[in-house]
Amino acid sequence: MKCNDFLKELSDYLDGKITEGLKAELDEHLHWCHECHVVLNTTKKTIEIYRDNQIYELPDPLRTRLHDAIMSKCRNAKQHKKDV
């Protein structure tokens, strides 16, 4: 197996979506290829760092404001539908 072949399977390897046979081949490649080992570790960390550090949280005051605005628009839409 070449590094290119390993990279093609990287996502499925990380997601645990590969057959036992293919996993054994990829593990064998990882055993001797330091670069792919690093790429695997750092890609895994990339996913974890985005998952664990939510960078766009909705602050409570804004959340309340948006919720009120949405429900007010929905009430208007409901009223409009009744009137028509």
Place this chain on the structure above:
Amino acid sequence: MVTIQKKAVEGVTDEMALVHAAKRGDLEAFSQLVNRYDRNIFRIAQHITHNEEDAQDVVQDAFLKAYQNLEQFQENSKFYTWLVRIAVNEALMKLRKRRTDRTVSLDEDVETEEGSMPREVADWSPNPEQLYGQSELGDILKKTIQGLPPGFRTVFVLRDVEGLSTEETAEMLGLSVPAVKSRLLRARLQLRERLARYFKSKRDGDGHQ
């Protein structure tokens, strides 16, 4: 495990009950659906538009559109899947308006070869969080993901940040499963490459890119 599965089933049933009530015009039921998903929709909208004002508009417009079109929701998918599809379309429209060329689509830039082959192979995986304060790290993560083409970052956000399955992501975006998988792989590799540039320089001690 049994308890978790039972809860998940109850959650879906409960959600369908809310959807049915909302379809009958029960605004309180719809309000509960908003409470359930507003944070997710805001996050997805921010990731696609990179603009808080636009993201706020997307949240409002997506929920209003969902409410107005509830009767068209066929219930052969989850309500959330249907809602995200509306929100992604709204967010892409916002992005188009902000751009002068107005050609933004999920297919944009998918042919780029950047990031297909890793260049940075220093191992920064053990502790990058410890090198930065929370807000500095947040800025790096934002800058890094903003550099990805919209089609890549949308797939990454749905799959890896929101934790949806490949099949659900494909359904939400109207893409095939192989297309989602291919974009996810390239998004992950490109993000990894870009983060490596930051983390490597910090580890090397210069603190700059």
